[in-house]
Amino acid sequence: MQNICDATVRIGLCIPRLACSQKVAVRYGRKPSWLGFAKTKEFRVPPPKNWPKNETEEMYLLTQHYYTYMKSLSVFQQKMYERSVEESMAHAKEISEDGEIGKILEEIERDNAIVRSIRETELIKEWKEIEVDIIKQRTLAEETEILKQEATEHELKFNMERLKSAIRDDALNEAIDKALNSMTDHNFAIDKQGNYYFGRHNGDNPTEKRKLSTIGLLE
Amino acid sequence: MPFMKGFAPVRNTVDYLSKSNLILKPYIRIFAVHYNRKQTSHLEVKDFVFWHLSHLQYKNPDIQVLTIRELTPTPFIRVWLNSGRDLILDVDRQTKDEIHERIVRCLCKTPEELKEEQKEAEVQENPANFGRCCSRHCMCEIPGQVPCPSIVPVPYTWRGKYKFGLAELDESKYL
Numbered sequence: 528m529q530n531i532c533d534a535t536v537r538i539g540l541c542i543p544r545l546a547c548s549q550k551v552a553v554r555y556g557r558k559p560s561w562l563g564f565a566k567t568k569e570f571r572v573p574p575p576k577n578w579p580k581n582e583t584e585e586m587y588l589l590t591q592h593y594y595t596y597m598k599s600l601s602v603f604q605q606k607m608y609e610r611s612v613e614e615s616m617a618h619a620k621e622i623s624e625d626g627e628i629g630k631i632l633e634e635i636e637r638d639n640a641i642v643r644s645i646r647e648t649e650l651i652k653e654w655k656e657i658e659v660d661i662i663k664q665r666t667l668a669e670e671t672e673i674l675k676q677e678a679t680e681h682e683l684k685f686n687m688e689r690l691k692s693a694i695r696d697d698a699l700n701e702a703i704d705k706a707l708n709s710m711t712d713h714n715f716a717i718d719k720q721g722n723y724y725f726g727r728h729n730g731d732n733p734t735e736k737r738k739l740s741t742i743g744l745l746e
Numbered sequence: 747m748p749f750m751k752g753f754a755p756v757r758n759t760v761d762y763l764s765k766s767n768l769i770l771k772p773y774i775r776i777f778a779v780h781y782n783r784k785q786t787s788h789l790e791v792k793d794f795v796f797w798h799l800s801h802l803q804y805k806n807p808d809i810q811v812l813t814i815r816e817l818t819p820t821p822f823i824r825v826w827l828n829s830g831r832d833l834i835l836d837v838d839r840q841t842k843d844e845i846h847e848r849i850v851r852c853l854c855k856t857p858e859e860l861k862e863e864q865k866e867a868e869v870q871e872n873p874a875n876f877g878r879c880c881s882r883h884c885m886c887e888i889p890g891q892v893p894c895p896s897i898v899p900v901p902y903t904w905r906g907k908y909k910f911g912l913a914e915l916d917e918s919k920y921l
Contacts (some may be wrong), residue, residue: 624773631833
């Protein structure tokens with residue numbers, strides 16, 4: 528029996544929705560629920576289905592067992608899925624972090640190489656300056672050493688020359704006798720021309736002639 | 747002011763501390779600076795520590811910041827990561843500003859990352875927002891707005907399919 532409806536009808540699978548005013552003949556489909564019950568069927572009470580008590584209990588137990596089993600399976604699968612998602616996210620995060628850290632490491636190595644090269648050139652420069660300073664100080668020390676040596680030699684010579692006329696212990700008595708026997712005449716005179724006359728008995732012969740300015744007198 | 751003591755007490759002010767972009771990446775855990783106090787090649791690192799270490803700690807309160815002195819011939823910065831790995835930055839004979847720029851370039855979050863974080867923070871902070879990560883998921887939850895169409899259907903004249911001629915008006919079909 529054909530059912531003619533005013534609206535679209537679902538025949539097994541979904542079909543595209545048609546215009547509302549079209550009337551479609553339906554062969555195998557059900558009457559749509561929004562049309563409502565027919566008047567003859569409105570107050571119909573279907574006869575109760577009598578199931579044996581044992582069967583109902585068994586059915587109940589079987590369905591309950593089935594539902595718990597299916598529920599446990601679905602929960603387990605859900606947990607497995609969530610765990611796999613977490614692991615993949617953590618792995619992706621690690622990969623992205625590792626990649627980032629790798630890039631950072633490359634950049635750091637590059638900068639460190641630049642710093643290293645600058646440090647090496649500056650260290651070489653510093654060591655060269657230190658070397659020059661050391662050489663300078665060494666030459667200065669050698670020169671001062673030479674000067675010291677010369678000075679000591681000069682002093683030694685001077686003292687040796689001076690000591691030539693020194694009186695030794697063994698010749699002391701002779702020196703005393705000589706000193707006692709010799710008389711030093713400290714007398715001297717200066718005339719206006721600047722002539723020096725040494726000794727009491729000089730015979731009017733000037734011994735030395737000097738300029739008057741050397742003895743502090745004005746010319 | 748209780749902390750305006752010592753050399754350059756401006757370093758203790760909130761204004762000074764907040765004006766810093768030394769926000770390190772999230773996987774950095776320890777930041778250690780090795781230097782000497784009296785060597786000439788270490789003076790710039792000493793300046794960096796003096797002016798910028800407080801910035802680092804203020805902006806990264808969960809990171810351990812260390813200074814290790816008088817134990818190295820050349821100054822360097824050592825950074826320890828979450829994975830246990832360490833990175834070494836050689837900062838010998840670099841100025842304070844060069845060291846700062848290098849840390850910002852290599853170890854700090856990029857401006858794009860900071861903008862995204864700021865947006866997310868704004869979304870969470872504003873109580874008037876609704877949607878993902880907010881207290882209200884949909885506009886229909888807010889009093890005074892149109893109720894949820896899944897519970898109370900919207901009048902058919904408001905629906906796009908009737909408004910733009912994709913379907914014909916028929917009240918009986920809508921009911």
